Amino acid sequence: MGFINIDITKKYPDFLLKCSLDFNNKINGIFGPSGSGKSTILNCIAGFISPDAGNIKINDKILYKISESNFLRNDNISLNAEHRNIGYVTQKPNLFPSMNVDKNIRYGYKDDNLISVEEIIDTMNIKNLIHRYPNELSGGEAQKVSIARALARFPSVILMDEPVSELDLKSKLMVLGYLKKINESFSIPIIYVSHDISEIVSICDKVAIIEYGQIKDIKNSQSLAYFSTNDTEFENIYVINESISGNSIFINSIKINTLHKVKSTNAVILIPSTSVILSKYPVKHIDADNMFLGKVRNIKLLGSKVRVFCHIGFDIVSDISKNSFKKMNLNINDEIYVIFKSENVKISYI
DSSP: OOSEEEEEEEEETTEEEEEEEEEOSSEEEEEOOTTSSHHHHHHHHHTSSOOSEEEEEETTEEEEEEBTTBTTOTTOEEOOGGGSOEEEEOSSOOOOTTSOHHHHHHHTOOTTOSSOHHHHHHHTTOGGGTTOOGGGSOHHHHHHHHHHHHHTTOOSEEEEESTTTTSOHHHHHHHHHHHHHHHHHHOOOEEEEESOHHHHHHHOSEEEEEETTEEEEEEEHHHHGGGOOSOSOOEEEEEEOSOBOSSEEEETTEEEEOSSOOOOSSEEEEEEGGGOEEESSOOOSOSOSEEEEEEEEEEEEETTEEEEEEESSSEEEEEEEHHHHHHHTOOTTOEEEEEEOGGGOEEEEO
């Protein structure tokens, strides 16, 4: 049994949510299209929506337990939202506009919190923001403060409902990096909801796939990339905390050359799938300073393109044209050279 156990049913006139999940204390994802029930699950966990029946338990603490066959049993449990000790971060920061950043964070702080406010501010790197008000913050800054405010409760779990969907690329990468840092530093589990495969793959350990209110499968997040059914660009996102050297950064000890000097070992990088070139042979006289010999792990046909999953010491996805795929005659387990320019390595610092 995992750290988080959910088995609930919620009926609406035109929709039935039937959800059974068993998550660990890492970052776990819920992936599915809009209207599939992702946010409903989070709201049931938080106590904003009451399921019709089932149970919700986090770290052996029962938050909800009601039998469908007998609503009047004496052992039924349904804790109010304020007694569940859950952090919740949504698409929009929802900070108190009349309070500055420092007061927003301290608003929900508990005296028995094992993390001090100062440590939270330091972890989220927002010391320069504490005297500002919400209307003086960028989207990424406001979302960092929202996460800091959730941390101030020292919650048993943090729920994330598409927290980066309205952010620019740099802010998006930054927030994803901070979520990974929080989970590793404080061992607070996170349930991350999104319909963006790239986000889920980059930070999640396990992921539940939901369709029309039903959990269809639970996968390792890396295998979720194979689940893609549309030909939108895939973003290869990596949270980095390895060594650096000048204009280089490392993923699983593999050296990646970057356009500019790397400023910190704590960073998130993105390599667009459309900028990743594939070749069956070494390529000379090409303006690209990252070339690696790897293997083809999987292949998927997607509308106007072919998505090729490669491993070069780490997993990387390349989107190529059907014509290029046909010319190379690629097959699973083929050796392949993976090539990309340093200028295509986008970096955001944590």
